[in-house]
Amino acid sequence: MxxxxxxxxxxxxxxxxxxxxxxxxxxxxxxxxxxxxxxxxxxxxxxxxxxxxxxxxxxxxxxxxxxxxxxxxxxxxxxxxxxxxxxxxxxxxxxxxxxxxxxxxxxxxxxxxxxxxxxxxxxxxxxxxxxxxxxxxxxxxxxxxxxxxxxxxxxEEAAGADRIVEDTTPLPYPFKSGVDLLNQCRASGLSIAGVMMANEQSWRSETEIREGILHIWQVMQECVQNGIKNEGILPGGLKVRRRAAKLYASLMDINRQDMISPSLSAMDWVNLYALAVNEENANGGRMVTAPTNGAAGIIPAVLHYYWNWCPNASEEGVVDFLLTAAAIGILFKENASISGAEVGCQGEVGSACAMAAAGLAAVTGGTPEQVENAAEIGMEHHLGLTCDPIGGLVQVPCIERNAVGAIKAINAAVMALRGDGEHFVSLDKVIRTMRDTGRDMLDKYKETSRGGLAVNVIEC
The missing domain is CATH 3.30.1330.90 (D-3-phosphoglycerate dehydrogenase; domain 3)
Structure with a gap:
């Protein structure tokens, strides 16, 4: 497909x-x-x-x-x-x-x-x-x-005008696995973003693609800004208080002297970006599924990190970041799942972390092999993560989980860029492991709110 x-x-x-x-x-x-x-x-x-x-x-x-x-x-x-x-x-x-x-x-x-x-x-x-x-x-x-x-x-119906059919559009650089994707890059001399851009032109023009991607970036930015300015209690009964606005005010207070170092200061901002998006999501606001709503804060947070903290950031870099992230997301969609109800939160936050890590590695000078390594690191350290939302709400632990996932994504990109692209476990093997782990996971840990924090917090 x-x-x-x-x-x-x-x-x-x-x-x-x-x-x-x-x-x-x-x-x-x-x-x-x-x-x-x-x-x-x-x-x-x-x-x-x-x-x-x-x-x-x-x-x-x-x-x-x-x-x-x-x-x-x-x-x-x-x-x-x-x-x-x-x-x-x-x-x-x-x-x-x-x-x-x-x-x-x-x-x-x-x-x-x-x-x-x-x-x-x-x-x-x-x-x-x-x-x-x-x-x-x-x-x-x-x-x-x-x-x-x-x-x-x-x-599921075989007939009917509203049936969703698989898209059989022929692509110039088709890939079904990480190995396929790297081989296409080597054979064509293109980056992962270049392969994706060529494939996207099977549906629309390059101008339309760039405009569409930058519109997605605009929606991500608006979501962060809305999350920063809105305060109060999130709906649903848990009475979870929104934190992004207070954190933003704290970070904007130039009199504060508790920033340990510039690098840790950046991490505070990454936390803010992720919290802002996922609080907006929990409140029913407009955002971008990246690749899901439950994990929607990770890619925008890391992309904001690139935009605000990385030298020479540009709109061209934003386009390449999201093209690269989407390529990695396709691998998870094709070979495992991005559904918390099917494989647990490893399929949502784990996939988003891998996508964001790959995007950041790509726009900060990574080779296709280093980008694949960044995605593998991002996913490997989310294996087995359950989906156990308290009260069936996308709030606890989901909101904080995005902030942690965004920090992991940045670290995964940094680790991959310090290497040469060679690594022991391939992205394909991690994706396969995630799929198998999700298959073995008990249903009560897969977005049913019948296990984990969803019951232990309430019982306590």
Whole structure:
């Protein structure tokens, strides 16, 4: 399957790519299918069933609201986060959904949207089923979708206009593994970013690619700024206090004398960038899935580190950083998973750390071999990381985990750049190990909130 940078780095809303962005996209696809088949005005009721991790933690991840707004025709990349709560209040107060913004039906969230906490569908832990009924109770349309991580959605049905098909676009430099990617670089003389840029031109022009990447960078910057200026308590009931604004004020206080050294001062700022993004994500703000919402703070934090702290930083470097990061993300997507519900948080924070480490190594002079080494170091030291969000919310330990992951990414890049690219464990072997570890991991540690901190903190 051909995967683009713009598949790996999507603009969306918080708090979860698999539990918010994916379900909203699935709901949008479902109602689009009704429109294309000419059945929209025949619908009198919609039934929604959430399974697996969506059923277990969907309430805390905003899955229900995302689905309702998706059925009304909204998409995660274009919806205004400011209208979310007001519109949801209207739906709940009036007991009515407006399908595709055109056709109103009665809707009661308590009875028309069901969370199956302990039941799963066969293909993936993040399964959901939509059924549209007519006036006589007949089924007009039924579809099952899977949100497979990073906002990717697949439809299990073999037929239907809304089926998601694999992109078979031929690429000039195809790669399925780290070895393939390095071989393409050696044979072509291109960097990893150069290989990705050539492949991206199979879908759009170089100008469009650069503009699109810089728009992603702009959204990342805006997310950090929003996270810095917003204060208060995050929603969901845990009463987690936002820290980014206070930390920013502290770092901007020129009278403070507790910065141990310039390098550690930079790490304070990296922590700030990551916290700001993930607090915005937890609050349902606009951000970039990189490659998921739960790990969305790592790449922006490291990219801000490059922009603000590395000599000769430039927009060209930003483009190369994100092209390189996307190439590494594709390897994880193709050969393992980026879904916390499938392989635990190693697939989210671990993948993001590897992507960020590779991007930073690339734009600070690393060879393709050193870049691959940086990605391997970043992932290797996240192996076995569980996904155990307290209360099913993308807050604890998720927010701090991004800050720690960003620091690890910088260190991984530094270590790789100090070497010559040769190393004992390859990136491919680490990805394979992550996949196998996730397969062996108990389900209670994979975004179900039935193990780890999710139960131990509450019990204490």
């Amino acid at each position: 051909a995967i683009s940078l713009f598949d790996m780095l999507k603009i969306g809303i918080g708090p979860s790519s698999s539990h918010t962005v994916g379900p909203m996209q699935a709901a949008h696809l479902f109602v689009e299918g009704l429109c294309k088949a000419g059945h929209l005005t025949e619908v009198t009721r919609i039934d929604i069933q959430m399974y697996g991790s969506l059923g277990a933690t969907g309430r805390g991840h905003g899955t229900g609201p995302a689905v309702m707004l998706g059925l009304e025709g909204h998409r995660p990349d274009s919806i205004d986060p400011a209208m979310l709560n007001p519109r949801l209040d209207d739906i709940r107060t009036q007991g009515e959904l407006c399908l595709h913004g055109e056709h109103a039906i009665a809707f009661a969230e308590a009875t028309d949207l069901t969370y199956h906490r302990k039941e799963s569908l066969p293909y993936h832990p993040n399964g959901m089923m939509f059924t549209a009924f007519g006036a006589d109770g007949e089924v007009i349309r039924q579809r099952t979708y899977y949100s497979v991580g990073g906002g990717f959605v697949v439809d």
